[in-house]
Amino acid sequence: MTVAVPDLRPAGVFAVPRTAERTLANGLTVLAIRRPAVPLVELRLRVPFGAATLRTSYLASSSLLSQTLFSGTSNLSTVDIAAQLQSVGGALGAGVDPDRLLVGGNSLASGLDRMLAILAEVLTDATYPEEEVATERDRLAERIQIAQSQPSHLARVALLRRRYGDHPYSVQTPTVPQVHAVTPAALRALHADRIHPVGAHLVLVGDVETEQALDAAEQALAGWDGPGKDDAVPPVPQPRLGPVTLVHRPESVQSSLRMTLSAVERRHPDHAALQLANLIFGGYFSSRWVENIREDKGYTYSPHSFIEHSQAGSSLVLSTDVATEVTGPALLETIYELGRIATSPPGEQELEQARQYALGTLQLGMSTQAGLANLASTYAGFGLRLEYLVDHAARLGAATVDDVAAVAARYLAPARALTVVLGDADRMEAALTTLTPVERTTVDEVLAA
Amino acid sequence: MIPATRYPIERLTLPNGLRVVLAPDRSAPVIGVAVVYDVGIRSEPVGRTGFAHLFEHLMFQGSANLEKLAHFRYVQGSGGTFNGSTHLDYTDYYETLPSAALERALFLEADRMRGPRLTEENLRNQVDVVKEEIRVNVLNKPYGGFPWLNLPPVMFATFPNAHDGYGSFDDLDAATLTDAEEFFDRYYACGNAVLAVAGDIDVTETVSLVERHFGDVPARPAPERPDFTEPDLAGEQRHSYVDKLAPLPAFCAGWRVPDPVGDFAAYLPYVVLAEVLTDGDASRLVRRLVLSDRSVTNVGTYIGFMGEPYEVRDPTAFLLQVQTPADGDMERVLSTVDEECARLVADGLEAGELARTQARMATHLLRDTDAVLGRALRMAVLEQQRPSLTGAQLLNELPALIAQVTEEQVRAAAATLRPDRRALIEVVPGLGGTQ
Numbered sequence: 045m046t047v048a049v050p051d052l053r054p055a056g057v058f059a060v061p062r063t064a065e066r067t068l069a070n071g072l073t074v075l076a077i078r079r080p081a082v083p084l085v086e087l088r089l090r091v092p093f094g095a096a097t098l099r100t101s102y103l104a105s106s107s108l109l110s111q112t113l114f115s116g117t118s119n120l121s122t123v124d125i126a127a128q129l130q131s132v133g134g135a136l137g138a139g140v141d142p143d144r145l146l147v148g149g150n151s152l153a154s155g156l157d158r159m160l161a162i163l164a165e166v167l168t169d170a171t172y173p174e175e176e177v178a179t180e181r182d183r184l185a186e187r188i189q190i191a192q193s194q195p196s197h198l199a200r201v202a203l204l205r206r207r208y209g210d211h212p213y214s215v216q217t218p219t220v221p222q223v224h225a226v227t228p229a230a231l232r233a234l235h236a237d238r239i240h241p242v243g244a245h246l247v248l249v250g251d252v253e254t255e256q257a258l259d260a261a262e263q264a265l266a267g268w269d270g271p272g273k274d275d276a277v278p279p280v281p282q283p284r285l286g287p288v289t290l291v292h293r294p295e296s297v298q299s300s301l302r303m304t305l306s307a308v309e310r311r312h313p314d315h316a317a318l319q320l321a322n323l324i325f326g327g328y329f330s331s332r333w334v335e336n337i338r339e340d341k342g343y344t345y346s347p348h349s350f351i352e353h354s355q356a357g358s359s360l361v362l363s364t365d366v367a368t369e370v371t372g373p374a375l376l377e378t379i380y381e382l383g384r385i386a387t388s389p390p391g392e393q394e395l396e397q398a399r400q401y402a403l404g405t406l407q408l409g410m411s412t413q414a415g416l417a418n419l420a421s422t423y424a425g426f427g428l429r430l431e432y433l434v435d436h437a438a439r440l441g442a443a444t445v446d447d448v449a450a451v452a453a454r455y456l457a458p459a460r461a462l463t464v465v466l467g468d469a470d471r472m473e474a475a476l477t478t479l480t481p482v483e484r485t486t487v488d489e490v491l492a493a
Numbered sequence: 494m495i496p497a498t499r500y501p502i503e504r505l506t507l508p509n510g511l512r513v514v515l516a517p518d519r520s521a522p523v524i525g526v527a528v529v530y531d532v533g534i535r536s537e538p539v540g541r542t543g544f545a546h547l548f549e550h551l552m553f554q555g556s557a558n559l560e561k562l563a564h565f566r567y568v569q570g571s572g573g574t575f576n577g578s579t580h581l582d583y584t585d586y587y588e589t590l591p592s593a594a595l596e597r598a599l600f601l602e603a604d605r606m607r608g609p610r611l612t613e614e615n616l617r618n619q620v621d622v623v624k625e626e627i628r629v630n631v632l633n634k635p636y637g638g639f640p641w642l643n644l645p646p647v648m649f650a651t652f653p654n655a656h657d658g659y660g661s662f663d664d665l666d667a668a669t670l671t672d673a674e675e676f677f678d679r680y681y682a683c684g685n686a687v688l689a690v691a692g693d694i695d696v697t698e699t700v701s702l703v704e705r706h707f708g709d710v711p712a713r714p715a716p717e718r719p720d721f722t723e724p725d726l727a728g729e730q731r732h733s734y735v736d737k738l739a740p741l742p743a744f745c746a747g748w749r750v751p752d753p754v755g756d757f758a759a760y761l762p763y764v765v766l767a768e769v770l771t772d773g774d775a776s777r778l779v780r781r782l783v784l785s786d787r788s789v790t791n792v793g794t795y796i797g798f799m800g801e802p803y804e805v806r807d808p809t810a811f812l813l814q815v816q817t818p819a820d821g822d823m824e825r826v827l828s829t830v831d832e833e834c835a836r837l838v839a840d841g842l843e844a845g846e847l848a849r850t851q852a853r854m855a856t857h858l859l860r861d862t863d864a865v866l867g868r869a870l871r872m873a874v875l876e877q878q879r880p881s882l883t884g885a886q887l888l889n890e891l892p893a894l895i896a897q898v899t900e901e902q903v904r905a906a907a908a909t910l911r912p913d914r915r916a917l918i919e920v921v922p923g924l925g926g927t928q
Contacts (some may be wrong), residue, residue, distance in 0.1 A: 047558045047604075050596040052571055056522055081520045082859040114774075122784060126774035131849040133856035135773055152496060152856055179787055185743060186790045186818060193635045193740045196664040298625070298633045329575075330566045339562060342621025345629055365629045367621075393751055397570035404572010404591045411521035412863045 057435045058403070060410065060430040063420065068262055070269045071242035075420055076257035077249045078432075079413050084133075085156045085250030085257075086413045088421035089147040089163065091144060092243045093140055094277040094355060095212045101225070104218035104322055105234045108177070110138040110145060111184050113235075115176035117169040122176055132158045135167075140276065142213050143355040144425055145239070150414070153251040160264035167239060167268045174230040177263035185223045192491060195293065195365070199300040199466040202291050203361070206462050207304050211280055219491070239366030241265070242272030245424035249417040277321045280357035282306075283462050287481035288375075291490055292469035299371040300363075301378065305460055307351045307358040310426060314451045316439035321452040322349055322360060323386045323398035330397060333362075333381045341377065343370045345458060353426065360455065368468055372412045372475025375465070379479070382458040389449035402440050495855045495896040498862065502885050503696050504876065507704065509712035510684030511606075514872045514885040515699055516691040518865065524692035525866030526598040527587040528606065529873040529876075532680035533580045535721050543660015545669055546579040548676050550619040552586060552810055553577065555610030564601055580799055581658070582806045583874055589866035592693035598703050599690075603706040606683055611673050621666050626661050633917060635738040640745035640814060641798040641920050647732045648747050648916035651819045653721050654808060682713035689873035689885065692865035705869035713911070723808050725749050730916045737923035738916070741790070742817045744919040746827070747810035748910050750796065754806055754878055759892060762902035763811050764802045767794040768850045769842070770833075775849070781833055782815075788826050791816040801893070804874040811910065823919060827912070842900050855892040862888060 052331075064076045095102050114136060115122045128136055132155020138147045153161045191197040201217065208214030217284075246265070247290050248257040283306060306313050326333030326349035337343045347364035366374040408414045420430055465476065469484055503515040506555050519703040537544040568575040573590025588598050588606070631637035649655040688707065690699060726749070749758040770778045771794045782789040784804035793814045796802040815826060862868040879887060887894075 047600075048601050049567055051556070052597060053593040053595075054570075055591060055593045079520070081518070082498060082863045084856060084859055084863070123775045123780055126776075127849060128851045130773055130775055131659065131845060133852035135853065135856075150856060150860065151853060154494070154496075155852075176784070179784060181791050182787065182818065183783070186816070189740045190635065190816075193738055194716045195633055296633060298628045328569055330562070330569045335562060338622055339618065342618045343625070345622055345626040365625065365633070367625060367628065397566060401569045404594075405574065407572065407591050408574065408589055410525055411523045411865065414860065419677070490789070 047243060058434060059407070060433050061255070061416065063430055064258055066258045066262065068241065068266060068323060070266065071272065072244050072246060072247070072265055072268065073424065074246045074258050074261040076254040076426060077416055077420060078252065078254050078417060079249055080251040081154045081413065082250045084150055085153045085248060085252050086150045086160060086417035087136070087163070088149065088247040088417050090245045090421050090425045091145040092143070092237055092272065093145040093238055094143050094275055096275045096278065097491070098210060098212045098215060100215065100222050102217060103215060104222035104226050105230050106145070106220055108181060108184055108223060109231050109234055110140045112172055112177050112231060113138045113147070113166055113170055115180060116163050116171050116173045118171060120165065121358060123167070129159060129162055134159045134316070136163065142216055146398060146421070154480055156248070156252055156257065157260055157264070164264045164268060167265070170227040170235055172235070174228055177228045177231065177477045181223060181226060184219045186192055188217060188220055188223065191217065193302045195296065195298070195466055198293065198487055199293065199302050199464060202289055202464045202466060203302045203304055203462070205490065206464055207283060207359065208290050209281055209284065212277055213280060213356065223473060237273055240270045240272035241268050244272070247417050247421040247424065249413045249420065267333060277356040281373070283460065285460070285462065287483040288463040288465060288476060290469050290476060290482045290484045291464065291466040292474060292484060292486050293466050294468060296467040297367045297368060299368055299465050299472060300365050301371070301374060302464045303362040303378070304459045305360045305455055307360040307455060308351060308360050310428065310432070310436070314454070316436060317443045317447040317451040318455055319351065319402060320395060320398045320440065320443055321448045321456060323353055323401060324390050324394050324448070325349060325364060325452070325456060328401055331376065332385065337364065337366070337377050341370070341373070343367060343374045355426070368471050371465065371472035372479060375386045375476060375479055380456045382456050382461065385452045385487060386457040387453065389445050392445060395445055395448055399440055399443070403437055406437060495851060495892050496859070497892045498889050500868065500889055502872065502889070505700065507708060509710055509912070510714065511707050511710065511919055512683070512687045512876055513688065513703055514689040514876050515694065515696050516639050516689070516868060516872060517694050518582060518691065519693050520710060522592050522693050523865055524589065524592045524598070525589045525593055525688060525869035526602060527585055527689045527866070527873040528602045529583050529585045529877050530681055531583055531685045531715060531718070531877055533582045533584055534904065535581050535653040535717070536680065539652055539663060540654050541672060543658065544664070544668060544676065546659065546671065547619060547623050547665060549577045549579045549584050550623060550782060551611060551673055552605050552609050554615040554619065556605035558604050559601070559610070561610070561615060564605070567597060567601055579658070580801070580804065583804070583877060584635055585870055585873070586868060587870060589860060589864070591909070595690070595694060598756040598875055599702055599706045602688065603710060606681070606686065606707065607711050608677060611670050613670060613784065614669060616668065616673065620668065623665060624662060624727045629661060630923040631827065635740065635924065636743060636920060637737055639736070639743065639920055640812065643734070644745050644747055644812070644916060644918045645798060647730050647918050648726070648810060649723055649808070651714060651721070651723055653719070654723060669927045674742065679716050682715055683707070683710045683826060684713055685715035687873045687877040689869040689876065691869040691872065721808065726754050728797060728913055731919070732917070733921055735918040735921045735923040739920055739922040740924045741922050742821050742823065742920060744815050744823050744917060746813045747916045748914050749808060752807035753795065753802070753809060756867070762898050762906040764796055765850065765895060765898045766903050766906045767796055767811065768854055769846065772850060772853055777833055777837065778830065782826060782829060788827060788829065789815050789817050803871065805879070806878060831912060834907045834910050838904050842902055847900055851896045851898070854895050858891050881904070
């Protein structure tokens with residue numbers, strides 16, 4: 045006996061919460077969204093931080109800056125800053141990528157003024173004290189050393205180099221010696237040069253009235269000033285197609301397989317259909333690739349593909365770690381599934397399922413304070429607001445089988461993919477070479493700057 | 494002033510023994526659905542290490558009315574996401590979806606509560622998948638299984654508490670369909686489960702949907718829970734091993750703590766102590782070891798091998814996890830930790846130190862449960878592990894209970910972190926520097 049699976053109830057109208065926005069006299073744009081579900085507030089500050097050229101000294105300095113921004117001001121020590129934030133249930137931290145510096149944190153809603161005051165003090169008066177910089181420099185160097193022992197990190201490093209060549213995106217982690225060479229003076233100079241309100245976005249989401257949040261931000265951050273340096277990242281180059289890059293990691297018990305293809309930015313007319321094509325291919329569990337190499341063949345635990353958006357270009361990335369002995373077959377099935385979606389249209393049912401997933405996970409992503417803050421901040425960095433999602437949802441709703449087939453042919457063709465495999469080459473190079481030309485390299489060569 | 498949540502919580506038990514927790518919150522059109530079974534790594538049979546986790550995988554391979562792959566497709570095709578995870582004391586299955594999919598989600602969970610569709614082909618397929626999971630998370634990377642898989646055997650003497658919960662490849666290969674059937678019959682009784690639904694629901698309607706879909710799941714009583722208690726260590730226990738993929742030294746020390754369920758009042762100060770010691774740059778051990786002595790790269794203290802202080806039963810441990818520079822000196826770091834604990838016991842806390850720690854803990858608690866799924870999961874486990882106490886209602890009470898922990902209690906907890914009560918696992922790096 046088979047019982048029918050219950051239908052979905054009709055979905056409500058897709059809506060996004062209201063964002064209040066104010067651009068301050070100093071050029072900082074503040075966005076506030078009220079979500080009172082829990083008595084907290086989330087904060088994200090996104091400062092443009094791109095580099096026009098691939099300069100490894102800049103990379104090391106910006107990485108260390110993100111680790112020492114909260115290491116002291118004229119009036120406050122590291123411990124003072126942390127203790128004052130903690131007293132309002134808060135914490136703040138920073139990170140960089142090739143496009144931006146992101147300060148993120150949260151506190152009890154009642155602590156918003158304190159959190160903003162500390163943020164302002166750090167932005168206008170971070171001192172990068174010798175002692176604290178030395179401590180964080182060593183810690184960063186050790187974290188990099190550990191990252192360099194992780195296959196997932198090494199595969200990522202190899203893929204970025206393969207994809208971006210001489211472009212600033214090609215190296216995103218400094219080397220240990222580069223980190224050791226950074227001085228407090230270099231951090232102060234970088235801060236003075238780059239940490240400015242013009243073009244920056246502050247997002248506040250939580251149990252605070254939006255006008256009150258905007259006023260609080262204006263009051264705290266009005267004194268943050270100075271012209272921003274606009275150092276736009278050049279457009280990413282066309283991929284240089286060629287042999288599979290095979291990185292030999294002796295005695296690996298798995299092969300880390302990564303591929304990348306060019307994608308389009310969020311405002312591009314192909315974006316919604318490409319998002320759906322990616323889902324059908326490998327972008328969620330119920331995709332062809334996952335059902336094939338995991339649920340049918342058992343080659344791997346967590347294959348997934350995803351679209352990454354950066355300021356200078358977007359990519360579609362495939363990632364899976366497979367048992368060494370099935371490296372060849374796994375690559376074969378991956379090429380097959382890319383080829384299949386690029387050459388023949390998906391089924392109506394497959395498309396409908398992917399569409400529901402795309403629309404539903406949009407709702408889920410907006411259902412928490414942290415989720416809203418991340419979305420609003422990320423979009424702001426690309427000149428978008430949450431209202432963009434209303435149009436995007438409509439485009440997801442309207443995409444047809446033909447639309448998806450067309451973008452899949454354009455962007456998912458295996459002939460356009462760049463491939464990196466990291467693993468024990470001695471045990472699987474022969475299998476790979478039966479499928480495709482291979483160029484072998486070593487971990488040390490990949491890490492060499 | 495520590496704020497709290499006031500989620501309305503409805504608790505009921507169906508005639509077949511299934512316990513149900515409902516927490517309506519209409520602030521976003523989404524729901525979290527969790528089913529938690531009272532079985533975990535500690536309950537797996539000798540010779541079948543990793544079986545609780547393998548069985549969790551099998552619960553996704555089809556059920557009474559669903560083919561293989563159907564569960565995934567129905568959840569994701571409803572706009573939702575899903576997963577399951579295996580813990581020491583429980584196994585959870587969950588999804589979060591737009592609220593339009595409420596009835597469908599209840600149907601899917603009820604269907605596998607009646608029984609997974611067990612086939613030899615699916616079993617072998619999932620053994621392969623689990624092996625790749627172990628390779629990617631343990632065998633192919635540095636610090637794999639540290640410390641959650643390799644400290645328990647140093648700390649505990651009995652199989653349930655000491656064994657590798659991911660399992661040996663031999664045991665995984667030896668698993669049979671009969672094992673799976675017996676495991677399901679014994680542990681996956683509806684009397685051994687809790688269903689929690691949080692988010693955009695109407696309680697009355699949801700009760701009737703729950704009754705419709707779960708009401709006819711055959712009543713089977715919960716098995717008696719074995720006694721997993723063990724005596725405290727009689728003296729310090731140590732083990733050291735070379736991790737040939739690891740570039741830098743690390744170690745983890747563990748101390749037994751009071752019963753998290755049976756003696757919650759005595760246990761909670763340890764949860765607070767962990768934050769006093771290592772939450773942020775103003776915490777005691779970060780200040781001393783990282784910022785002042787610069788003898789460690791990272792230090793963290795937390796409760797439980799899976800880091801979930803409110804979802805674990807006795808026996809469990811207070812853990813101190815440390816990463817040091819290449820020339821790090823473990824003995825010196827350990828004696829500094831002893832010294833800091835002694836200082837805390839003797840001199841107490843600084844003005845404001847406890848209050849600010851409690852404030853940050855409140856933020857963490859509130860933030861964890863802002864997502865409807867986080868709320869449903871925590872409520873389901875609380876309901877399951879603390880039925881005679883307030884069950885899921887504890888979720889609303891935790892911030893206040895943490896705020897009531899006193900300095901005296903924190904000092905008393907610190908006083909128990911003595912070297913002679915400690916178990917220690919040391920990672921010796923086996924990888925040459927790659928730079």
